[in-house]
Amino acid sequence: MRHFIEELDDLQKELLAMAGLVELAVHESVESLVERSPSRAQQVLVNEARINQMEIQIDEMATRLLATQQPMARDLRFLTAAIKINNDLERMGDLAVNIVERALSLIEQPPIHPAVDIPRMAELAERMVHDSLDSFVRRDAELARNVLLSDDAVDDLRDDIYQELIQFMQAEPDAIPRAIDLLFVARNLERIADHATNIAEDALFVIQGVDVRHHAEERR
């Protein structure tokens, strides 16, 4: 039988490989929208199947280790965090697919130029995803806290975009379907950022054994 530590290492590697796929999916989903590229959008849909498959695999690995090894303390925290991060990653993959679906619809229609800064919001969300995973890998509590703090910036940006889009729809009723697509893109990005904060919280839990969930008020 293989050593428990090695199995934990393997689990982390699998999780990181999946994280890489999800990061790519999020990035490509936004790129397909910005570049109006259906082929890039298709690629995200293809990768989704792989992400789902990996989720199941990681879930099995983690559950089996939990059941057979009865881990303690830090290892136990790592395993429970891995299960949750796995779940968050899979959700992010789904959200990226949602964005791609909106992008495919927007590509079909003539471009609109409302004052919406989707790329900036996407950049922020992607950065949060990346940093939350880095904080987990490097056990970097500082970085994890930064991710928690930048969630507010994403929320503010989403509020701005909502306002702008509502004004835009009032001014140009023709563009309402397209504006709604953009609205959903913004909402999906915001939810991706929320999952990133979940991962950052799990990273903090692994590092310090502190549960930081539901203490949003103290963070501010």
Next chain:
Amino acid sequence: MTVPGPFFRKLLLGSLLLILGAVIFLDALLTRYTAQRELRSAEADLAARAQILAGEMEELAPDQLPVWVSAARARAGARLTVIAPDGRVLADSDQRPELMENHAGRPEVQAALAGRTGSARRYSETLDRELLYWALPVKVYRSPGYVLRLAIPAEHVESAVAEVRWRILEVSLAAALLALAAAFILARSLNSRIQQLQRFAEGLVSARFDQELPVGPQDEIGALARSLNRMARQLRDMLERLRLEATRREAILSSMVEGVLAVNHELCVVFCNETFARAVRASYPVPERLPVLELVRDPVLIEALAKVLVENAPHQLRVQLAAAEGRTYQVHVAPLELAGGRGAIAVLHDITDLERLERVRRDFVANVSHELRTPLAAIQGYAETLLSGGLEDEQNRRRFVEIIKAHAARLNNIASDLLALSELESADAGPPPERVSVRDAVEAAVTAVESEAALRQVRIHRSVDTYLFVMANKIRLEQVLLNLVDNAVKFNRPGGEVWIDAARSEDGRVRISVTDNGIGIPSSDLPRVFERFYRVDKARSRAAGGTGLGLSIVKHAVERMGGSVAAESQLGKGSKFTVTLPAG
């Protein structure tokens, strides 16, 4: 003084064992020899005395014997016993004969009774001591068959042996002391030399190669010391070579613009250079054997590495790395022979800027053709209309010609902007910079756009110090400001505002900023606004009469004058362009 070590103990033990062996051997040999010699001389002595006494006895009657025995005792210096042929003791000098048992069984007496001389050494119960006996056949009153026995204490022999033993003991004690001293001195010298060797060897282990070992006497240890010295020198040279090699490799790797990453067959980092670590925002040096996934998660790169590990053939790809803030890399992955098996090495060349330049060039060619074709098509169209009967149409012909004129003017604008740009891009330095009043330049620009601003209901505010000067080319500076203010007015809302501020900054340069609260620029477009023909909103730009070259000209002109230009903007809130120039 050094503590005697095991070496000393062994040496000492060895010599002591040797001495002990010699003593036992000598003792056995010498005591036996001495005892025999003493015995022989005592026997000879007894035999001589016995012969004399035997002569005297021939004349004696048996009843005279006890008296004779007592008298002869002193002369003989020995105990005297006369024994009858039947073994009965007739007389004894030291004991009353009737108390003594029959002596016929004693070995010396038996020998004498048989006609020979006999001797024996035995413990006498009669006298309670070890005695040496000597017996011979004698005649008493001329009749044979009697035995005379002499006895002397064996102490004589014993003491001689004891003396020899004592001598041996003295000598061997002295030898042991000498051996102790010799072993101590020898062990100490050996010990200190061996300890030197040991310290030296330990120094080598902890990589201290600058030490020199004293060789000492020309013996085996000396030879060993010489070899060790030679080894240390060779190790030093080898290490120096290796260190130099490592430094050289490190220098090459760290001075490389390309990121380098090498992994083993388990996809763990074998090494990576600083460029790579910096690109993926990892701390350098990266810990060895770190799974590469903990450094970069980008599946495209990971899969390329895995593929090279499997196929053992080089591979090339283009990848945008999330770990490196979305920069684009041309990556060459090649197999690598490692000590522990197969590996892969990736060299990452950052082509983000290259790609951007390439896109700019492509866009420029497409844009120039497009920008030229639009007015040319209009001119051609209206000219054809005029020729095919439009000239006779008195109502419209003037309007047609005016349209042709407007498009020709537009072509002219584009041509002169392109010319200005190519002039700015050419190697020709142009007129030398002179001292230019910022206020004058700003006034000239504002005057030129005043009517346009009034038309669009945009207010222009300016706060420029009268005595602010820059080193610049007056015409170019005016054109830069005109372009910036013109944009600020045109891409604005009715009732919008434009602020022009100029001031000397802390670093001694002059900063001129043109700020508006107009429509702003999306962040994704902001890096590209200085590109030729790049338009954020194409329709709006053209409607505003722009050539798409204005900001490009601004950038080149400012850089030509030794300055720089920067743009900030927030979509829907406005933009700010800042020109920094050397002060005059």
